[in-house]
Amino acid sequence: MATYGKLTEAIEDALRAPSVHNTQPWRWRIRGDAVELHADWDRHLTVTDPDRRDLVLSCGAALHHLQVALAARGLGIDVHRLPDPEDRSHLATVELQPQPADGTKADALDAALFPSIAERRTDRRLMSHRHVPPDDLQSLVNHAARCGALLVQVTDPALRRQLVTALVDAGQHQQVEPGYATELRMWTHRLPGGHDGVPAANVAAPPIGAREPSPLRRFTRSELAQPPQQPGHGPADDAAELLVITTPGDDELDRLRAGEATSAVLLAATRIGLATTPLSQALEIATSREHLRQDVLHVPENPQLVIRVGWPASDAPKLPVTPRRGLGSVLLR
Numbered sequence: 001m002a003t004y005g006k007l008t009e010a011i012e013d014a015l016r017a018p019s020v021h022n023t024q025p026w027r028w029r030i031r032g033d034a035v036e037l038h039a040d041w042d043r044h045l046t047v048t049d050p051d052r053r054d055l056v057l058s059c060g061a062a063l064h065h066l067q068v069a070l071a072a073r074g075l076g077i078d079v080h081r082l083p084d085p086e087d088r089s090h091l092a093t094v095e096l097q098p099q100p101a102d103g104t105k106a107d108a109l110d111a112a113l114f115p116s117i118a119e120r121r122t123d124r125r126l127m128s129h130r131h132v133p134p135d136d137l138q139s140l141v142n143h144a145a146r147c148g149a150l151l152v153q154v155t156d157p158a159l160r161r162q163l164v165t166a167l168v169d170a171g172q173h174q175q176v177e178p179g180y181a182t183e184l185r186m187w188t189h190r191l192p193g194g195h196d197g198v199p200a201a202n203v204a205a206p207p208i209g210a211r212e213p214s215p216l217r218r219f220t221r222s223e224l225a226q227p228p229q230q231p232g233h234g235p236a237d238d239a240a241e242l243l244v245i246t247t248p249g250d251d252e253l254d255r256l257r258a259g260e261a262t263s264a265v266l267l268a269a270t271r272i273g274l275a276t277t278p279l280s281q282a283l284e285i286a287t288s289r290e291h292l293r294q295d296v297l298h299v300p301e302n303p304q305l306v307i308r309v310g311w312p313a314s315d316a317p318k319l320p321v322t323p324r325r326g327l328g329s330v331l332l333r
C-alpha cells in the first residue's frame with residue numbers, strides 16, 4: 001500500500017486512544033512521509049483541567065497509539081516532540097524512516113501492543129479479588145520507563161488510604177467548583193449518534209459495601225451494571241492496584257511523555273488481560289497534586305495521572321466500545 005494509505009490507516013488506529021471525557025483533543029496532518037499531531041485547544045475542559053495537563057496527556061496517548069500502529073505495519077519512525085517553538089499546538093511530528101528491505105526497523109515491543117488498541121476500554125466497575133502479580137506490575141513499570149516516565153505503585157496501606165482520600169476530596173472539591181458540573185454534563189449528555197463524550201453505558205454507579213470510598217470520578221448518569229458477586233466475595237474484596245504515572249519535570253514535554261507512558265501502560269495491561277481506569281481528578285487541582293507528590297509518593301518526580309489496574313471481575317461482560325470522531329473531522333489539510 002502507498003505511504004499515504006498506511007499513514008491514514010495508522011491515524012485511524014490512533015483515534016482509539018483514551019482522552020479526558022473522551023474529548024479527543026487532537027488534529028492530524030499528513031505531510032509526505034510524516035504525520036503531525038496538533039492539540040485542539042477548542043476541546044479544552046477549562047474548568048476541569050485548568051493546566052491543560054489532561055489535554056496534553058490525551059494527545060500523548062494518541063501519539064503513542066500512532067507509534068504502535070506504525071510499528072505494527074513494519075514501519076520504523078523518528079518522533080520529534082514539540083518541533084516548532086513558534087507553534088505550541090504542534091505537539092509532535094512522526095517521520096517515517098527510509099525502509100530497509102526486511103522491515104526490521106520497526107519497534108517490536110510497540111508492535112506487540114497493537115491488538116490491545118481495539119481491546120482496551122476504561123473499566124469503571126468493581127474489579128476482581130485476585131491480586132495482580134508483581135511480575136505483571138513490573139512489566140507495566142518497564143513500559144512506562146521506555147516512554148521516559150516513572151510508574152509508582154502505592155502499596156503501603158496508609159499511603160494508599162491517603163491517595164484514595166486525595167482522589168475523593170478532589171472529586172468533592174470539583175463538585176462545588178463553578179462550571180465543573182456544566183462541563184461534566186456537556187461531555188456526558190451528547191446528542192444521540194454523537195462521536196465523543198462519555199456514554200452512560202460505560203459508567204457504573206458506585207458499589208455499596210466497598211472497603212474504601214470509591215476513588216472514581218462521579219458521573220451524573222450510569223447505565224452499566226456492576227459485575228455479579230462471586231460466592232464468598234463482595235465489593236470489599238476489589239484488589240485493584242493504584243499506580244501513578246510520574247515524570248522528572250512538569251512542562252509540556254513531560255506531559256506529552258506522560259501521555260505516551262499512559263498509553264503504553266494501558267495497552268500493556270490490556271495485553272495481559274487486566275482492566276484499567278485512568279483517574280485524573282487529584283491531578284487537576286494544584287494543592288492535591290502537590291500533596292500527592294510530597295506526602296504520598298515521596299519521590300522527586302511530578303505526578304501526572306493515577307491508573308487503577310486489576311483483573312476484571314469474573315463474569316464481567318465485555319464493555320461497549322466508546323465512540324470516536326471520524327478521520328474526516330480531525331485531519332487538517
Ligand SMILES: Cc1cc2nc3c(=O)[nH]c(=O)nc-3n(C[C@H](O)[C@H](O)[C@H](O)COP(=O)(O)O)c2cc1C
Nearest residue numbers: 018019020021022054057121122217278279280322
Ligand atoms: C488524561 C486522561 C484523564 C482521564 N480521567 C478520567 C477520570 O478521572 N475518570 C474516568 O472515569 N475516566 C478518565 N479517563 C478515561 C476517559 O474518560 C476515557 O478514555 C474516554 O471516555 C474514552 O473511553 P475509553 O477509554 O473506554 O476508550 C481519562 C483519560 C485520560 C486520557
